[in-house]
Amino acid sequence: MDLVLETLAKIGFMFALIMGMVVVLIWMERKGAAFIQDRTGPNRAAIGGVRLAGLVHPIADVFKLLFKEDVEPENRHKALYNLAPWLVMTVALSTYAVIPFGDYIMVGGKKIGLLAADLEVGLLFVLAVASLGTYGVVMAGWASNNKFTFLGGIRATAQMISYEINMGLALMGLVLVFSSLRITDIAAGQGDLIFGFLPKWGVIVQPIGFLLFLTSVYAETNRNPFDLPEGESEIVAGYHLEYSSMKFALFFMAEYAHMVIGAALIATFYFGGYQVPWLPRPALEAHAGLLLTIKLVGVLVFSLLIALLFARRVVREKGKFGDARDREPGLGVGFWGLLAVAAAVGLVMKPWGIGPEGASLFASLIQVGMFVAKVVFFAWLFIWVRWTLPRFRYDQLMRIGWKVMLPIGLANLVVTALVMAIV
Amino acid sequence: MRFEGLPLGATDKKRSFRDKIYFWEILRGLGVTVRHLVHNILHTDDMPTMQYPEEKRVYGPRFRGRHRLMQREDGSPRCVACQMCSTVCPADCITIEGAEHPDPAIEKFPESFDIDLLRCVFCGLCEEACPCDAIRMDTGIYEIAADSREKFVVDKDFLLNDNSRGTR
DSSP states (O other): OHHHHHHHHHHHHHHHHHHHHHHHHHHHHHHHHHHHTTOOOOOOOOBTTBOGGGTHHHHHHHHHHHHSOOOOOTTOOHHHHHHHHHHHHHHHHHGGGGOOSSSEEEETTEEEESSSOOOTTHHHHHHHHHHHHHHHHHHHHHHTTOHHHHHHHHHHHHHHHHHHHHHHHHHHHHHHHHTOSOHHHHHHHTTSEETTTEEOOHHHHOHHHHHHHHHHHHHHTTOTTSOGGGOHHHHTTGGGTTOOHHHHHHHHHHHHHHHHHHHHHHHHHHSOTTOBTTBOHHHHHHTHHHHHHHHHHHHHHHHHHHHHHHHHHHHHTTTSSSSGGGGHHHHHHHHHHHHHHHHHHHHHTOGGGOOHHHHHHHHHHHHHHHHHHHHHHHHHHHHHHHTTSOOOOHHHHHHIIIIIIHHHHHHHHHHHHHHHHHO | OOOOOOOTTOOTTTOOHHHHTOHHHHHHHHHHHHHHHHHHHHTGGGOOOOOTTTSOOOOOTTOOOSOEEOBOTTSSBOOOOOOHHHHHOTTOOEEEEEEEOSSTTSOEEEEEEEEETTTOOOOOHHHHHOTTSOEEOOSOOOOOOOSSGGGGEEOHHHHHHOOSOSOO
């Protein structure tokens, strides 16, 4: 019974993390794209005058899509057409089961590993489940009974086959280095140091493998520069052309969920997962008091700065809009001021004298926070790359996959094997 | 800000090894975009975007907006229903029904003068063709919106008197 509750709690955490990230990523995508292209981006939707710099827009989008008419093409394959968006979304979510988002947490003297399923073949599970997502795309493309969606589905398959191989080859090098297929082992192994000062992260022991994996993950998630399955200049919107309303929303959210997986995989395999560089778990617990104090001071200074920025807006933008939006700077001052007060209260409570139990909890939370921070960064990298690079042409995509990345991946694997055999 | 790009006409043969492995150039590209991003985050007020309903673009005096009909001193239309504008109109959007004017000095007047703004292409030929300077497009109104097609057909009274709105 305990096990069920634990697992449900972990699944719940991961689900909340992904869904929260999806909303934030949609915002990051729109706002980031806008700023990169010298535009302002979404800034209209508001709740009681608070616009949160456009963060209300994803919520408004969801309501819009919920109430939209669900238009379906007449000659669709009914079952597959309805199944496809669910398949894409389910598969996107299920990969997270094997990704550790923290080391462990002590609850009532019991050690709980922070991942839903610690499979011995976790890495194979990731590869297997990640490739299932393409079935949804192909199904959607075929069941819509439309040339463009069909082409999108075909492109997705071809791209998938080409890049899945490179992804596997890149990961094989990593498996050789950490000699385990269990993802917790790989994540734990990256807490060590090599030569006494370099963290033994995947990116440092497998730099070429990292670049191959990064590129393959971009191709797997169908993101720019590899988003040929939805190349709107050639095949309208690709595989999800014939979908509307919430079914379209599922495809849309699945794309972002895939991005979060991609980011989580990169972080776990090549950037130490939940590991804080140079601060392994024992060190974190030993210095918990000091670290907590530094953290609280940091939060205090940061939130005071933001509150000051809002205060400047209160003075400068008095009655700028003449409606509820004028309340926004004041509420900003209130929120960040409250956060600063909370940090100050925390400091008054002498955080440097934190007990061993508190230290353990603090270390767990710091590691989870580290993981989330890495995921957010790599998700941002997806967006950043999308608004920087143009889309590859189809022949270029295939050439890079088969003629460039495959040989490099094989060479990388051989060299890694040799080095591992000698050392 | 000015950024350098690849020289025009760069071909595969001229590409150096650094260009061929992509990653260096990708990093440079990421640098360009992040510079724009940071610049725009720090200078949100300098954004060239116009916040439309609050801020509106001011057009020059020659801008052709929605039409209006000119009035005589007594408030009746200057139009003499000569059909020049409706003849020259390439979109065929002006419909005039003429009638005899009570004043013998004036030959005719328009009993009805309808413009279908959905058909109008805002070319300004009606202005040019009018012998009496009765139709002008100098209102500067460009916000022509309505919730039914019928409302886009504006009549004589509206064109004569209401120059604050785009449609009825």
